[in-house]
């Protein structure tokens with residue numbers, strides 16, 4: 572089996588650490604693992620396959636001989652260093668930031684949805700936003716079966732979607748301490764904020780914009796999505812309420828059957844016995860969980876659904892490692 576030289580940029584962050592853990596769990600064949608972060612993390616070590624690996628300061632020549640560079644250090648770092656890794660050192664970059672997602676030359680990939688796009692890269696492949704990933708995993712099989720016309724989505728997003736600082740703010744507030752750094756503009760403990768990322772002049776947030784536009788790039792221009800994104804005081808796992816309207820007629824049982832057979836999806840739908848997806852049960856899992864599947868009687872054909880996935884796993888790290896696995900397999 573061929574072994575690969577891999578770099579993780581942002582290795583000390585929530586996504587970077589999960590990337591290292593997912594590579595180990597899935598037994599990705601690594602020869603050399605290079606862990607990179609800011610100067611603050613020099614001297615730290617992270618275990619991979621039971622061996623401590625030092626964290627180095629991110630510098631261009633760290634990408635020498637690297638085959639795959641997984642980026643999880645924010646948009647500014649990606650914009651500066653992803654081209655260095657890809658163009659100067661010939662690595663294939665899989666980027667978790669929003670830097671390249673709308674770039675025409677950069678495939679935006681969720682392997683369960685548009686795997687073939689992986690092989691059309693010119694050095695950089697983008698991972699979609701976490702809220703988009705879990706939604707399109709569910710929309711794709713439904714679109715293939717019933718033609719999705721329009722989607723109305725509301726999200727209930729965990730604080731880890733905003734990285735370590737989001738996690739720390741919630742835990743400081745719960746412990747009654749003033750947060751060291753404020754990630755959210757208001758208290759998040761015991762609260763919910765209809766505010767994820769910055770706002771544009773039209774009133775939408777950047778997170779809502781990403782869900783609407785990334786879905787089009789991944790699934791085609793004809794899909795219409797409108798979104799409201801909300802931050803809630805949950806530690807890990809984003810939940811989404813989806814109202815989906817179809818061209819073709821279908822029953823809620825047919826929708827359930829299509830989802831049961833789809834890759835990366837687990838149907839948890841027995842509400843009378845308290846069975847439905849929840850962030851706590853999705854935590855550290857790689858699947859997308861779907862439940863509360865019920866017909867929307869206000870349209871000719873449509874359903875309401877409840878979707879939950881671990882934003883750090885399938886929403887970021889697992890999706891990136893799946894892309895790297897496909898590249899390594901060549902299919």
Ligand SMILES: NC(=O)c1ccc[n+]([C@@H]2O[C@H](COP(=O)([O-])OP(=O)(O)OC[C@H]3O[C@@H](n4cnc5c(N)ncnc54)[C@H](OP(=O)(O)O)[C@@H]3O)[C@@H](O)[C@H]2O)c1
Nearest residue numbers: 581583584585586608609612643644645668732734735887
């Ligand atoms: N969290 C999620 O659910 C999620 C989902 C999808 C996509 N993403 C994206 O993934 C990326 C990482 O998110 P995260 O949640 O893991 O953030 P995080 O927990 O805040 O971690 C940020 C990482 O970036 C590193 N970093 C920051 N500035 C750097 C610099 N100037 N040079 C080198 N390294 C630097 C940090 O290193 P130090 O520890 O040394 O500061 C840390 O390793 C972001 O682009 C985010 O939008 C996150």
